[in-house]
Amino acid sequence: MRHGNDDWRKFGYSLDKFENALKQLRYQSVFEPITEPQAPLTAGFFTLRASAPNAVSTFGVQSVLSESNLGDPHGAELLKPAAIPDFPYMPEAPRLPNDETNHYVQRRYRAAAKARSIHEEFMGIERKDHAMLESLASGYAKGNEKYVGFLAGLSLKRHFLSVALQKPSECHYEASARILLCEIEIPDFAALRITKLRGKSYSDWVDVSTAEKKRLCETLVFALCIRAAYLTAQSDFGNFIDTIAVNALQNWFDPATGVPKSGTIASLQARKEELLALQPGRLDAKSCFAHLKGISTPSVTHVAPIRPIFVLDKKDHRIVINRDVDASLAAEENLASIPWEDFEHLVRQLFEWEFGRDGVEVKVTRASRDRGVDAIMFDPDPLRGGKYVLQAKRYTRTVDVAAVRDLYGTVVNEGANRGILVTTSGFGPDSYDFAKDKPLSLVDGPNLVAMLRRHGRNYRINLAEARSIERP
Template sequence: MQRRRSSSRTNYQYFEPPYAGPAWPTVIEPIYYEYIPALQEHNTHGKDDEFTLEDLKSLLNTTGESVIDTLWEKLVVNAPVAPRLSTEFSSPPISPNEAPQNPPEPIWKDFAPKKSSRGFLSTLFEVLSGRAGAKIRVAEREFEYAKAEWNRNRVSRELAMDAHLRAVKRYEAESGEYKRQRTLIERTLANATVRHTVFKQRLHLAVAADKEALTSLVQHANEGSVAGIEALAQQIPRTIPMTLALPDVQATFDQSNGILLYTISLPNLENANLCVELKTKFRKATDKEVRTAQEFLLHALSLRIIHEVFATSEMSKVQMVGLNMKLEFINRHNGRWMNEIIGSLAVTRSEFASLNIAEVNPKLCFRSLKGVAAPSFQDLSAVRPVLIFDRDDKRIVEGREVVDKLEAETNLAAMDWEDFEHVVRELFSKMFSARNESAEVHVTRASRDYGVDAIVHDPDPIHGGKFVIQAKRYVNTVEASAIRDLFGTVQNEGANRGFLVTTSSFGPDAHAFAKGKALTLIDGTHLLQLLQKHGYTFRINLAEARKLLHGR
């Protein structure tokens, strides 16, 4: 018997898959720092950055190794972390479910009763008995019901189909946007990775170049060459971690005596942003606090530089360090800018060996080492350097051997004035060489009795320095104005002392002016005595010289 078809109403609905949309990751790219070469100033503040006196006090914080040794520790490739995504990519849009099935419209042949297979008599019997008609009527009712049901569900089917089509279109749009956005982020990540790779390569090259430069610098210093030691010496102050940069650093090495002389320009703290730290904020430093900081910088930096030189194994040939600390400041008396030495110090290795600069009072320690500094930082003034050399003076000319060619009874007052200058140069050369073989005495270009006639460079750490000499082959008394000129020359040259040597004599005013100053006056009598000590028996006859030179 044919099974009756269900008469329940079918609910044709389409449920879209849930999709809240992607949470896109961001590309996290590191901040690429500017690589500071190891052989470069290691100051950490800019001109407008705030810093305090406590920052300056870190100058005295030393470690067990020199700053040059610490450079090797910095020569490593500290590349930043590679770029990455903040999160993983979210899942792509979900593909729509299959479209709802649209059943075919019912047709009669699917409901018509099947023909009997019993034979003719059986079929005739069903017809005559009315069973065949009953089957047909039942099939017709089912067919009509199915057809009506199919018609009733047509709207819901169409709505479900429309919903599926919309879902398909939305999926295609969202999938395309997902691919586009993901491609963009992946491209951004790829570009960031390229930048990271390039930075690492440049960093590797920079570190390798630094290692090569530092190796060469240390190697030349180890070899003991003057140029190598001077190059390493110039690097040491710039390698000290400082609050402000040093405007200029110059170093000169005297190999024969193991003396290293620095000339360093200090930063003027009046032009810096010095602050005082309070409990909850900072305030700008007063003028008095700035002056205190400037004085501290002079003393502390001097001690730190000397400490670093002696702590550097490659500087073992240096037995003494001299420092001339210069500062560019305004002279409050005339309003002009000055660039003068305001502090000077010279210390031997043995003198410095017992000091622990981390625990000293910089000013007291500086003074105990016989350093000299400006007496007042409120009214700055220049000081006489403890040690200074200037072997590159372009005024220097080649000396001539004159003394041994002169006859024993030569009248010095009547000889050629230029030859007299060479006689004085030879005398001082013998005098200084007897004390220190490394002392050098040079004659300058012809000056016709003004300026500097000879310059002495003596590297002796106690009695040495720079000395200027004026030689005056005079037949008349030397006036006080010549002594005043010499004193001005001594100051301009930055010399330790000035000598005025004459064949005549000095008046009372000249002696009065020279008293208490770094001046030595050598008259004719004293000159002959000095020459006699070295075996020369020259004479000075002023009357004879006047007659020969001036005809009277």
């Protein structure tokens, strides 16, 4: 009997290993930045990581251009979902259980159910990625500027970078010049910690000296620019690009005044063939940056912006200076009775509150009542991003379907991803029927109020009251 119990105890140990292995399984969308390196730094049985989210280890700096961090996927492989990891082997019970050993079998049932649930979750992520990647592949095959830029941006996301170095980036492709501009953000050096292990410790992280941090920050500027240029070059399996430019942007505080500053601190431009010839893992960042004729700020401790080598004009000359209308409105203000220009700026502010944390820019266009575009949103996200047109109609009566048709025409003419029509009133059934299956979103008065209240603004809409005022 004791021998039988030993078998069940061994089975219990096997279940422990199975359950622990399940906890280690990871699978994420290819559109999310990778947070775990393919080849982590180890010492014996220990995996070494810097201790804080705003910290990067000396190894993390030195490995930005490593072969493991710049390896596959490249080119067409970027359009394939990540492989689902192998699941651990479920141990078999020694024999039929009795009352004394039945709890082991119950554990096995629960562990198997947990494994199925995790696998279904991973499959759901893979299916969603597959559908999105198919759409991206279709647009890319046509040489669509937006999708060529998307794929380049996706290449950056699908390659590991320490969390402290992960900042927003944008890729824009100009088909007529066959040039791709990649804009990356570099962390503020004053806030960034660079750490190393103390002595022979495997867990005691300390900050590097001031002199070493300066040297490593210089290395980071060069390495991050080269990384962006190399990975975007590797994404171009359709051969749409001849030249790649990289501008590195930074936000910092002037140490002399404390005033916030921003600007381009490094820039390079190179032929795609030059970049594809680079050998990751064998590069000295400073020498390579000089070879590519890059330019950078003279000092990483006293940062000064530089003039970028190449810029892409993304400006719309209809854009005007934004106004803070929200600050001038009283609590419980009736939005249906405010000036229509103020309403347009308030809608712009609302969409900044809603999407600004994702890097979305919202700009109001030059005043011209009931023209095609009241505001423009630029979203840098590599999949959903692009250009969105907004129309804001401070109406006291139902919006006519003709306005919805006009919005759709504007979306087509502007080459926008989607059109959004926001009103203080509402829409009729014919408007909703027309918008169905088109890249249009209709936001009526009640939904507008609900969106504003999500951001702590308790405005109201009273159409009858507004009609009685009869503001022109």
